[in-house]
Amino acid sequence: MVDYIVDGNIAVLEINNPPVNALSIHVREGLLTGIQKANQDGSVQAIVIIGKGSTFPSGADIREFGKPPKEPWLTAVGEAIEASEKPVISALHGTALGGGLEVALFSHYRIADERSRVGFPEVKLGLLPGAQGTIRLPRLTGLAVAMRIITSGDHINAPEALKYGILDKLISGNLLQEAKTFAKSVIGKPLDNRRLSKIAVRDAATVDKHFDEALAEVKRKYKGMIAPVNCLKSIRGSAKLPFVEAARLEAALFRELLTSAQSAALRYSFFADRSAPRWKLPSGASIENTKPDIIKSVAVIGAGTMGSAIAICFIRVGIPVLLVEQNDKLLQNALKNIGQILQGSVKLNRITADQRKQSLQILRGETSLDIVSDVDLVVEAVFENLKLKQEIFARLDKICKPSALLCSNTSTLDIDKIAVATNRPGKVAGMHFFAPAHIMKLLENVYGTHTSPSTVATIMDIGKRIGKVSVLVRTCDGFVANRMNRMVGNEAVFMLEEGALPQDVDRVLEDFGMAMGPFRVTDLSGSDVGWRIRQERAKEQGIQLTYETRFVNGERYSSLPDRLYELGRYGQKTGKGWYRYEKPFARTAYPDPEITDVINSHCRSLGIERRVIPPQEIIERCLFAAINEGFKVLEEGVAEKPENIDIIWQYGLGFPRYRGGPMFYASQVGLKTIYERVCYYYDAFPHSSYWAPSDLLRKLASHSTEVPIDQWTSKERSRL
Numbered sequence: 001m002v003d004y005i006v007d008g009n010i011a012v013l014e015i016n017n018p019p020v021n022a023l024s025i026h027v028r029e030g031l032l033t034g035i036q037k038a039n040q041d042g043s044v045q046a047i048v049i050i051g052k053g054s055t056f057p058s059g060a061d062i063r064e065f066g067k068p069p070k071e072p073w074l075t076a077v078g079e080a081i082e083a084s085e086k087p088v089i090s091a092l093h094g095t096a097l098g099g100g101l102e103v104a105l106f107s108h109y110r111i112a113d114e115r116s117r118v119g120f121p122e123v124k125l126g127l128l129p130g131a132q133g134t135i136r137l138p139r140l141t142g143l144a145v146a147m148r149i150i151t152s153g154d155h156i157n158a159p160e161a162l163k164y165g166i167l168d169k170l171i172s173g174n175l176l177q178e179a180k181t182f183a184k185s186v187i188g189k190p191l192d193n194r195r196l197s198k199i200a201v202r203d204a205a206t207v208d209k210h211f212d213e214a215l216a217e218v219k220r221k222y223k224g225m226i227a228p229v230n231c232l233k234s235i236r237g238s239a240k241l242p243f244v245e246a247a248r249l250e251a252a253l254f255r256e257l258l259t260s261a262q263s264a265a266l267r268y269s270f271f272a273d274r275s276a277p278r279w280k281l282p283s284g285a286s287i288e289n290t291k292p293d294i295i296k297s298v299a300v301i302g303a304g305t306m307g308s309a310i311a312i313c314f315i316r317v318g319i320p321v322l323l324v325e326q327n328d329k330l331l332q333n334a335l336k337n338i339g340q341i342l343q344g345s346v347k348l349n350r351i352t353a354d355q356r357k358q359s360l361q362i363l364r365g366e367t368s369l370d371i372v373s374d375v376d377l378v379v380e381a382v383f384e385n386l387k388l389k390q391e392i393f394a395r396l397d398k399i400c401k402p403s404a405l406l407c408s409n410t411s412t413l414d415i416d417k418i419a420v421a422t423n424r425p426g427k428v429a430g431m432h433f434f435a436p437a438h439i440m441k442l443l444e445n446v447y448g449t450h451t452s453p454s455t456v457a458t459i460m461d462i463g464k465r466i467g468k469v470s471v472l473v474r475t476c477d478g479f480v481a482n483r484m485n486r487m488v489g490n491e492a493v494f495m496l497e498e499g500a501l502p503q504d505v506d507r508v509l510e511d512f513g514m515a516m517g518p519f520r521v522t523d524l525s526g527s528d529v530g531w532r533i534r535q536e537r538a539k540e541q542g543i544q545l546t547y548e549t550r551f552v553n554g555e556r557y558s559s560l561p562d563r564l565y566e567l568g569r570y571g572q573k574t575g576k577g578w579y580r581y582e583k584p585f586a587r588t589a590y591p592d593p594e595i596t597d598v599i600n601s602h603c604r605s606l607g608i609e610r611r612v613i614p615p616q617e618i619i620e621r622c623l624f625a626a627i628n629e630g631f632k633v634l635e636e637g638v639a640e641k642p643e644n645i646d647i648i649w650q651y652g653l654g655f656p657r658y659r660g661g662p663m664f665y666a667s668q669v670g671l672k673t674i675y676e677r678v679c680y681y682y683d684a685f686p687h688s689s690y691w692a693p694s695d696l697l698r699k700l701a702s703h704s705t706e707v708p709i710d711q712w713t714s715k716e717r718s719r720l
């Protein structure tokens, strides 16, 4: 794991632990032994630490957290490095992160490949740089820069790191050769002024001011997260306390984080991010054995808000798009909007003016579907109506070349029902973008009964190319996101009927960490959309919806949202929805006494007695209902693994990453508790059949010990 190579009077400790040279136990042992050996070796006068392969260590081995810790700790290794009587030079390349950067900060000198990056991403894992990173970095950079680097977790490029004093020299040539040359140049020089533990924080006197400012910032930016706050407390300690005491404080703050539920969730999320895009079909086809087609051109059908944003996703990575809208006025409007959105990106420095120009050059608007005959991929983004989509797909099937993939951006409709309109069901799939599509990271890719493995491989690959987090799910009503989120919406509205107000429900869920409560979300997206879908479905089933309707097909129904629609309260766009806004399209939501009156009068007219609904009930009814549905999604194989569901919620539905996702949250609450509460609510609300407990949940909850989340699918599904 660490090779010890002597070249003349220089010992090189080469870390070899692919893929990222994580500081696993054997690496820590190897480094410690190497430093000791080099100090005992009379022929050695300086020591170089370097990474083999693509990078200097990118951090501690995250898989070791949560397991019984093994000595030597990284701090002990680092202290041996700093105490070395022979100069130690860390030679950085790739990404020197977390514990990797800490190794460098224990070293007496740091040189780096000019393309390398450094950083402390621990905060993203709910941790702090616990091997003295929080007390060493401020000694080099000063407090403000250290606070920013450590609480953001952002990577810093080498030239910037040089400017901040983190690095001593940038290297453009052969790193190892240059490191040896550098090492020779520092032999015999005094080391105490190179040992950071011997150096004071130069702006220590200003620590309280920096702390207060940074604390206000992290509380706003990382609401609810404890790691950034502990990072700041530890950095404050670096300035206020003698080094050894500051190190003790850092260790205590680190231990608190290491055992926290937030860190467990964030570490789970780190691996879930990497696992979710790795798709596998029940047939055995997978990312490992199926090649994607190369998509060189795309047509987007429907130039509404969604279609336009989808077009942007492709053109900004250089994939030409034909945007088709039947009405020329709407088309011209869409093209203008796309230009404006890209202009906004230029203003925010996300793209250059040149990139905007290049993107617009590969966008073409058309009013005829016939023009799409030669594209490789079609993404349909018209109104959510099965008949309309079937008509379009039937036409596309005739117009498009046989190899073209036909995908729908439907958010709910069964892909199989769309595919039957074509003679190429193997090439039909869902690509469910989330609004606003050019901003939201999630792409919920949907396969139907006949979708071929190569179609799946292609939509997953194109998702990656356009920078999305792509998760594959099987078709069903609402897929994963909308199917599970429907329970949140339903329960939220039912609780209004029983005693809550929109702001009560939203506040509880936002305090839990959701980016937005369900009523603020509805106001943002517009309640007219939901109304139209409800009316269409009722029409299809020959049902007449009225204010008195309390059940549809035996299921509990609330007409409250319909009342809002009739009042013209469509949400932000009309300046009124579940909340009041200063004017149409204004963002700030104010609780509205008119809504309280509407709800009260609704309850009176239906003879419902209102009661106080406690916060815990709001959490349980919204989230436990969704979690129960999540277990049904798993048992049916709609999602292959819990990570897929959690990633969909994090990137598509604003679930707090520091809680992992609804399924990971369930694992922390405990499946017995979840199951018992689901049963309780099913008893209380038998007309909401989604409360019927999932078989998988029941089975998992029946085990005497908690079944770990990574065994939920493999163990139990096969036994159901």
Ligand SMILES: C/C=C(\C)C(=O)SCCNC(=O)CCNC(=O)[C@H](O)C(C)(C)COP(=O)(O)OP(=O)(O)OC[C@H]1O[C@@H](n2cnc3c(N)ncnc32)[C@H](O)[C@@H]1OP(=O)(O)O
Pocket (backbone or CB within 6 Å): 019, 020, 022, 058, 059, 060, 061, 062, 063, 074, 095, 097, 098, 099, 100, 121, 122, 125, 127, 128, 129, 130, 131, 271, 274, 275
């Ligand atoms: C106290 C805490 C201390 C001292 C710490 O150091 S905490 C760890 C701090 N470091 C990090 O958080 C870095 C995490 N890694 C990354 O950000 C990225 O992996 C990368 C920028 C280093 C490289 O990115 P990329 O090239 O895209 O590669 P992947 O992200 O796909 O990673 C490749 C595989 O390596 C696994 N991995 C990466 N980092 C670690 C790690 N620190 N410990 C364990 N495993 C790690 C990653 O999961 C990938 O594995 P597979 O999915 O391929 O199995």
